[in-house]
Amino acid sequence: MTLPEKLKDYRVILASASPRRHSLLKGLGIDFEVVVRETRETFPEHLQREEIPVYLAELKSAAYNPDEFGPKTLVITADTIVWLDGCIIGKPENKEHAISLLKQLSGKCHEVYTGVCLKTKKTIHCFHACSKVSFRTLSDEEILWYVNHYQPFDKAGAYGAQEWIGFAGIEHIEGSFYNVMGLPTQKLYVELEKIL
Numbered sequence: 001m002t003l004p005e006k007l008k009d010y011r012v013i014l015a016s017a018s019p020r021r022h023s024l025l026k027g028l029g030i031d032f033e034v035v036v037r038e039t040r041e042t043f044p045e046h047l048q049r050e051e052i053p054v055y056l057a058e059l060k061s062a063a064y065n066p067d068e069f070g071p072k073t074l075v076i077t078a079d080t081i082v083w084l085d086g087c088i089i090g091k092p093e094n095k096e097h098a099i100s101l102l103k104q105l106s107g108k109c110h111e112v113y114t115g116v117c118l119k120t121k122k123t124i125h126c127f128h129a130c131s132k133v134s135f136r137t138l139s140d141e142e143i144l145w146y147v148n149h150y151q152p153f154d155k156a157g158a159y160g161a162q163e164w165i166g167f168a169g170i171e172h173i174e175g176s177f178y179n180v181m182g183l184p185t186q187k188l189y190v191e192l193e194k195i196l
Contacts, residue, residue, distance in 0.1 A: 013035050013074065054117075094153070106135055116128070129187045136169055146164055
């Protein structure tokens with residue numbers, strides 16, 4: 001039995017406003033609804049790399065009680081970060097910050113971590129995925145053009161791999177491309193199989 005068939009009797013809740021995550025989960029053939037609740041996305045300073053998005057995904061999950069949605073409910077929460085030179089690169093605050101972040105990423109390899117939390121009445125299961133992304137050196141004109149045309153202010157690292165900058169600037173990705181977009185679909189599929 002395939003995963004979409006196993007989930008047919010479940011009410012699947014995706015707790016994310018991200019249109020990329022909506023599209024990616026839809027691509028797995030899973031029927032779901034979107035329910036977003038505000039949570040404070042803060043984390044202890046000692047956390048490193050994958051520990052950060054896993055912590056944040058679990059924090060988001062705490063806002064949902066599967067019982068309130070029915071007996072067979074699955075809640076999916078996720079968080080994605082960009083990690084460069086031992087530091088987290090978050091979402092840009094404005095145009096100038098986006099330009100600054102992209103200049104930092106230009107010509108370097110960075111890591112993208114997504115933490116995912118799966119919650120049912122019986123279990124809470126968290127995992128992460130990592131992808132390594134290499135950018136060629138981007139000119140100031142290219143960075144400015146991208147920021148002006150795509151306004152990537154809702155994206156970790158100030159870029160979307162599925163947008164122009166990904167086509168023109170990414171030289172190499174080691175790991176899941178979909179993870180860089182915000183949801184490691186293949187690993188999500190495998191981890192869901194484990195808990196159902």
